[in-house]
Amino acid sequence: xxxxxxxxxxxxxxxxxxxxxxxxxxxxxxxxxxxxxxxxxxxxxxxxxxxxxxxxxxxxxxxxxxxxxxxxxxxxxxxxxxxxxxxxxxxxxxxxxx
Numbered sequence: 001x002x003x004x005x006x007x008x009x010x011x012x013x014x015x016x017x018x019x020x021x022x023x024x025x026x027x028x029x030x031x032x033x034x035x036x037x038x039x040x041x042x043x044x045x046x047x048x049x050x051x052x053x054x055x056x057x058x059x060x061x062x063x064x065x066x067x068x069x070x071x072x073x074x075x076x077x078x079x080x081x082x083x084x085x086x087x088x089x090x091x092x093x094x095x096x097x098x
Contacts, residue, residue: 036068058092065090
């Protein structure tokens with residue numbers, strides 16, 4: 001039985017070149033940190049409004065909400081000028097209705 005590469009090379013009368021592939025995850029903790037930093041910067045420097053951060057799953061959403069709340073708490077306690085309150089509202093498909 002011929003391998004796929006050999007069958008193709010016979011059909012098109014050309015040389016087959018094998019190639020190794022490696023798939024790496026594109027997820028990076030730096031992505032979440034960057035999104036969190038950007039949200040805080042927008043919150044502090046912009047007029048009141050909504051900020052949306054799109055994440056992929058419930059664990060990621062919960063972790064980011066927790067980290068964002070902790071960081072905002074640190075900012076409000078360490079900053080002399082007032083930082084307005086940030087309401088953090090997680091939304092995901094398995095969120096209970098109540």
